[in-house]
Amino acid sequence: MSEPLLDIDQLHVHFTLGGGLLGGRRRTLRAVNGVSLELHQGQCLSIVGESGCGKSTTALSVMGLQPPTSGDIRFRGKTLIGAGAPDRTDRALIAQMVFQDPYASLNPRQTVYSSLAGPLRLHGKRSRSEIDERVAMMLGHVGLLPEHAKRYPHEFSGGQRQRIGIARALILDPQIVVLDEPVSALDVSIRAQIINLLLDLQEKLSLSYIMISHDLGVVEHMSDRVAVMYYGQIVEIGDWRSIFSTPTHPYTRKLISTIPDPDAILREGIAETLPEVHPPAGMRFYPEDVSMPDVYAEPPPSELVQIGADHQVRCRPAG
Amino acid sequence: MHLRFNLLLGGILSAVVVLGGIFASWLTPLDPIMSADLMNAEMPPGREFWFGTDAQGRDIYTRVLYGAQVSLAVGVISQLINSFIGTALGVSAGYWGGWWDDLVNGLTNVMLAIPSLIFALAVMAVLGPGLSSLLIALGLTNWSWTCRIARSSTLSLKSQGYVQAAKTMGYGDIRIMFGQLLPNMIGPILVMATLGIGSAVLSEAALSFLGLGIHPPTPSWGNMLTDARELIVIAPWAAIFPGLAIFLTVLGFNLLGDGLRDALDPHMRTRRV
Amino acid sequence: MTVQPLLDVKNLTVSLPAAGGRQHGIVRDISFNILPGEAYGLVGESGSGKSVTSLAVIGLLKKPLRTSAGQIVFKGTDLRTLSSRAMRRLRGDRVAMIFQEPMTALNPLATVGRQIAEMFVLHQGKTWKEAHELAVGALASVRVPAPEQRVHAYPHQMSGGMRQRVMIAIALACNPDLLIADEPTTALDVTVQAEVLKLIQELCTARGTAVLLISHDLGVIANMCQRVGVMYAGKIVEERDTYELFSDPWHDYTKGLLGALPRLGSRQRHGRSRLVDIDSIIDDRSRLTERLCFEPRKLRAGAEVRP
Numbered sequence: 001m002s003e004p005l006l007d008i009d010q011l012h013v014h015f016t017l018g019g020g021l022l023g024g025r026r027r028t029l030r031a032v033n034g035v036s037l038e039l040h041q042g043q044c045l046s047i048v049g050e051s052g053c054g055k056s057t058t059a060l061s062v063m064g065l066q067p068p069t070s071g072d073i074r075f076r077g078k079t080l081i082g083a084g085a086p087d088r089t090d091r092a093l094i095a096q097m098v099f100q101d102p103y104a105s106l107n108p109r110q111t112v113y114s115s116l117a118g119p120l121r122l123h124g125k126r127s128r129s130e131i132d133e134r135v136a137m138m139l140g141h142v143g144l145l146p147e148h149a150k151r152y153p154h155e156f157s158g159g160q161r162q163r164i165g166i167a168r169a170l171i172l173d174p175q176i177v178v179l180d181e182p183v184s185a186l187d188v189s190i191r192a193q194i195i196n197l198l199l200d201l202q203e204k205l206s207l208s209y210i211m212i213s214h215d216l217g218v219v220e221h222m223s224d225r226v227a228v229m230y231y232g233q234i235v236e237i238g239d240w241r242s243i244f245s246t247p248t249h250p251y252t253r254k255l256i257s258t259i260p261d262p263d264a265i266l267r268e269g270i271a272e273t274l275p276e277v278h279p280p281a282g283m284r285f286y287p288e289d290v291s292m293p294d295v296y297a298e299p300p301p302s303e304l305v306q307i308g309a310d311h312q313v314r315c316r317p318a319g
Numbered sequence: 320m321h322l323r324f325n326l327l328l329g330g331i332l333s334a335v336v337v338l339g340g341i342f343a344s345w346l347t348p349l350d351p352i353m354s355a356d357l358m359n360a361e362m363p364p365g366r367e368f369w370f371g372t373d374a375q376g377r378d379i380y381t382r383v384l385y386g387a388q389v390s391l392a393v394g395v396i397s398q399l400i401n402s403f404i405g406t407a408l409g410v411s412a413g414y415w416g417g418w419w420d421d422l423v424n425g426l427t428n429v430m431l432a433i434p435s436l437i438f439a440l441a442v443m444a445v446l447g448p449g450l451s452s453l454l455i456a457l458g459l460t461n462w463s464w465t466c467r468i469a470r471s472s473t474l475s476l477k478s479q480g481y482v483q484a485a486k487t488m489g490y491g492d493i494r495i496m497f498g499q500l501l502p503n504m505i506g507p508i509l510v511m512a513t514l515g516i517g518s519a520v521l522s523e524a525a526l527s528f529l530g531l532g533i534h535p536p537t538p539s540w541g542n543m544l545t546d547a548r549e550l551i552v553i554a555p556w557a558a559i560f561p562g563l564a565i566f567l568t569v570l571g572f573n574l575l576g577d578g579l580r581d582a583l584d585p586h587m588r589t590r591r592v
Numbered sequence: 593m594t595v596q597p598l599l600d601v602k603n604l605t606v607s608l609p610a611a612g613g614r615q616h617g618i619v620r621d622i623s624f625n626i627l628p629g630e631a632y633g634l635v636g637e638s639g640s641g642k643s644v645t646s647l648a649v650i651g652l653l654k655k656p657l658r659t660s661a662g663q664i665v666f667k668g669t670d671l672r673t674l675s676s677r678a679m680r681r682l683r684g685d686r687v688a689m690i691f692q693e694p695m696t697a698l699n700p701l702a703t704v705g706r707q708i709a710e711m712f713v714l715h716q717g718k719t720w721k722e723a724h725e726l727a728v729g730a731l732a733s734v735r736v737p738a739p740e741q742r743v744h745a746y747p748h749q750m751s752g753g754m755r756q757r758v759m760i761a762i763a764l765a766c767n768p769d770l771l772i773a774d775e776p777t778t779a780l781d782v783t784v785q786a787e788v789l790k791l792i793q794e795l796c797t798a799r800g801t802a803v804l805l806i807s808h809d810l811g812v813i814a815n816m817c818q819r820v821g822v823m824y825a826g827k828i829v830e831e832r833d834t835y836e837l838f839s840d841p842w843h844d845y846t847k848g849l850l851g852a853l854p855r856l857g858s859r860q861r862h863g864r865s866r867l868v869d870i871d872s873i874i875d876d877r878s879r880l881t882e883r884l885c886f887e888p889r890k891l892r893a894g895a896e897v898r899p
Contacts, residue, residue: 050781050782050783050784051781187637187638187808188637188808188810188849188852188853189637189848189849189852189869189870189871190637191852192851192852192853192854192867192868192869192870193867193869193871195854195867196866196867196869199864199866214781214782215854216782216856217853217854217855217856218854220854220856220857220859220860221854221858221859221864221867222854240859241860244856244857244859244860245860254783255782255783256856258782258783258785258786259782259786259811259856260785260786260789260809260811260812260814260815261811261814261815261855261856261857262810262811262813262814262815262838262850262853262855263838263855263856263857264811264814264815265814265815265834265835265838266835266838266839273857
């Protein structure tokens with residue numbers, strides 16, 4: 001396989017709670033606990049899990065908005081962490097982000113034009129006509145009209161705002177686009193339009209996506225590879241087909257079988273047709289009990305075990 | 320409708336005061352100090368002296384106009400200093416956090432614990448009376464609420480997507496503060512500033528009333544009130560007109576602040592999509 | 593023999609006064625009924641009027657919204673004719689409601705036990721002591737672990753899922769005939785959502801409580817309801833048995849809604865295709881919404897909505 005575009009290596013992000021003068025006992029919240037991921041050019045890698053599983057923290061670390069406690073993130077082999085990391089301006093060309101809430105992600109005091117043109121100026125574009133052209137082209141890419149540039153965010157609907165958010169993320173031509181729950185705040189019909197747009201743009205501009213989501217339907221539809229996170233760790237990872245056709249880890253199976261699936265009523269829901277699975281010989285799944293995790297304790301050693309061509313599941317030795 | 324009313328009335332009142340101060344020498348033929356004429360002392364308002372005269376026979380109308388220069392200069396300049404200090408400290412503390420935030424917070428709490436007029440009195444006592452020391456005293460003592468507001472706005476704004484996006488776009492911290500944070504908190508800060516102008520006018524009056532502000536015979540609304548104190552029964556107009564000037568100025572700036580806050584809200588400038 | 597419906601909403605119109613004395617119809621002339629013990633779903637996107645419908649039924653519309661026409665017949669009485677006092681007595685006792693956000697719907701300053709007990713005191717005239725005992729039982733019935741201790745807990749000490757269970761306990765305390773659930777699980781994680789939905793379903797089936805479920809989530813509706821009304825721009829555009837609706841939708845809007853959903857497993861079975869863009873099915877959607885009138889366009893014969 002070719003060199004990955006982005007390589008997340010044993011990422012840890014821990015938060016210290018309490019302590020202080022009156023804070024009581026100091027505890028360490030292990031938000032991200034040894035996550036390793038690779039993103040390849042042109043792929044969509046999805047990180048799924050429920051709130052508190054560390055998927056958003058992982059994304060923020062990729063964006064440079066959350067410094068990791070330990071571990072490394074490399075872009076084309078060059079580290080993005082610590083000494084030797086690129087500065088904020090250079091980093092901007094590596095990864096950009098589409099945010100979940102289309103209402104909070106645009107500055108209400110800036111017109112669409114200044115939201116899009118500002119970054120171009122910051123990155124050295126000076127000619128007015130060049131900037132105008134790029135802004136108009138980007139608006140066209142996301143299905144908006146050039147005259148929309150003069151307007152303020154509150155004049156747009158949620159779906160249109162998300163389009164503007166996507167245009168902003170793409171305006172600097174970043175190598176990676178991080179999609180943080182890009183459609184979960186949108187209505188069903190608008191959601192479909194944005195998903196289609198994201199897929200079209202990926203094809204047209206050969207974009208590489210890291211998508212954070214809890215919506216398995218969206219994840220299956222959009223992803224090439226999927227990582228399932230549970231309390232700071234990846235419990236199962238693989239290509240989308242393996243994850244959705246033979247979900248193996250108890251947590252993945254729980255997620256898939258609890259999703260309210262309209263097809264369940266037609267007796268052809270995916271939950272009824274899940275094949276039976278067993279842990280690899282001599283191993284048991286870790287964690288086996290997916291109901292009450294202790295987020296403060298250091299988890300016992302476990303590893304991702306290969307069970308298919310591109311399919312790994314977290315296990316620990318049996319007994 | 321409501322918005323227009325606030326902005327209109329506030330604007331008119333403030334404009335009258337500002338223009339009155341600026342064009343004082345055109346609006347009255349008399350001199351505020353040299354026009355003393357004991358023959359005309361304590362004349363009630365009338366055709367010759369619109370607002371009456373004081374104990375030295377000086378025209379109160381003239382002195383109120385010239386007093387506006389002092390009061391407004393003190394109000395506006397000291398509040399500019401306050402807004403600048405408060406906003407700079409509040410935004411930087413909220414944005415950067417850490418020890419700087421702790422320090423600013425501690426300082427704000429200390430400032431809030433000391434009544435600002437007492438603090439200003441202490442500063443005046445050290446610097447001595449006069450216009451410049453008045454500006455310093457009032458400019459350094461009334462920034463804590465602005466600081467609080469700027470800090471809490473920053474805390475809530477900095478987690479918003481567009482601030483995060485600006486960071487990932489490569490914007491520097493100072494640019495983010497000026498480009499993303501400040502425009503979105505300008506409303507409350509402006510309101511604080513206009514309220515602050517009002518309260519600085521009042522403080523100036525209070526300090527001058529106590530004899531620590533502007534040296535007589537230079538007129539300021541505060542020392543005019545001091546002078547009028549003894550005449551309150553026989554010549555109440557000597558107290559009423561400077562008092563009314565203070566009241567209308569404070570009211571005008573407060574209404575203006577309210578109106579501006581609404582007018583600056585981009586939601587008010589809606590175009591239909 | 594036909595069963596008398598528990599709730600019969602007839603030609604309900606909820607309107608918003610607009611400039612010039614005109615009225616904007618937020619909900620326009622809709623009719624549906626719910627049989628005793630039945631789970632009925634209203635599904636639609638934001639702005640379709642589904643939440644407003646539920647608030648109109650329980651009489652909690654906020655001004656300037658008001659019910660301007662129609663009847664809401666509950667157990668033979670038109671709720672629109674009831675006094676606000678009689679309506680208050682009915683709410684929480686015969687008709688109960690649970691909301692989307694359990695944190696804001698609970699009083700943060702009272703223990704959950706007290707908030708449940710209040711229902712018994714208010715509607716059944718129990719003493720606080722008796723009510724407290726009953727509250728422990730109610731909390732146990734919604735499967736909150738260690739109910740004897742948890743009655744003393746405050747809402748902020750509980751997780752979102754636990755708080756929603758408390759809401760359910762409060763709502764079902766007096767064994768209402770109808771439970772209105774407005775997006776009850778939208779704020780919850782998927783696995784917690786599944787547990788809470790299952791709980792609502794089991795408790796209501798066991799007690800014979802009818803459910804009016806409001807949701808934007810077709811999956812939730814499919815799993816919970818026997819009949820579904822699809823709302824769009826203030827109208828019910830299609831009302832069907834759930835199985836029929838999902839297997840063979842009639843109305844173009846319903847088809848669009850189902851096609852817009854990335855269904856789990858469909859990529860494996862059919863490969864990846866673009867999701868249906870409703871705007872390409874129902875042309876001029878934005879203008880339709882603006883005029884707030886909806887004429888079903890390419891409607892198949894027989895799909896007309898009652899009445």
